[in-house]
Amino acid sequence: xxxxxxxELLPIPCTECSAGMMRPRxxxxxxxxxEELITVPHFPAWICDVCGRRQYDEKAISQLTMLLDPxxxxxxxxxxxxxxxxxxxxxxxMQGS
Numbered sequence: 531x532x533x534x535x536x537x538e539l540l541p542i543p544c545t546e547c548s549a550g551m552m553r554p555r556x557x558x559x560x561x562x563x564x565e566e567l568i569t570v571p572h573f574p575a576w577i578c579d580v581c582g583r584r585q586y587d588e589k590a591i592s593q594l595t596m597l598l599d600p601x602x603x604x605x606x607x608x609x610x611x612x613x614x615x616x617x618x619x620x621x622x623x624m625q626g627s
Contacts, residue, residue, distance in 0.1 A: 542576070550580025559586065563598055570594060 541551035559573035573594075574587040596602060 544578040546583040547581035550578040552576040
């Protein structure tokens with residue numbers, strides 16, 4: 531989301547203080563990953579101009595969570611199924627009961 535995209539969004543009433551307006555901004559987002567502090571610049575959020583409440587963009591949080599997943603980029607392992615052996619000559623297929 532660019533600054534230009536943010537200016538086109540209309541402010542919404544703050545659900546925390548009911549006095550301010552939540553306005554879209556690009557902020558620096560901080561989070562911990564284990565013992566590492568991760569900072570994400572230019573992160574989209576809605577900030578109240580009175581009480582300072584922050585609501586983070588759900589899509590951006592989802593994408594960040596996926597990127598910070600310790601298993602991100604690792605191949606997934608599928609269980610291998612044994613190959614089916616061809617039927618033996620003269621054998622009959624099993625019939626259900």
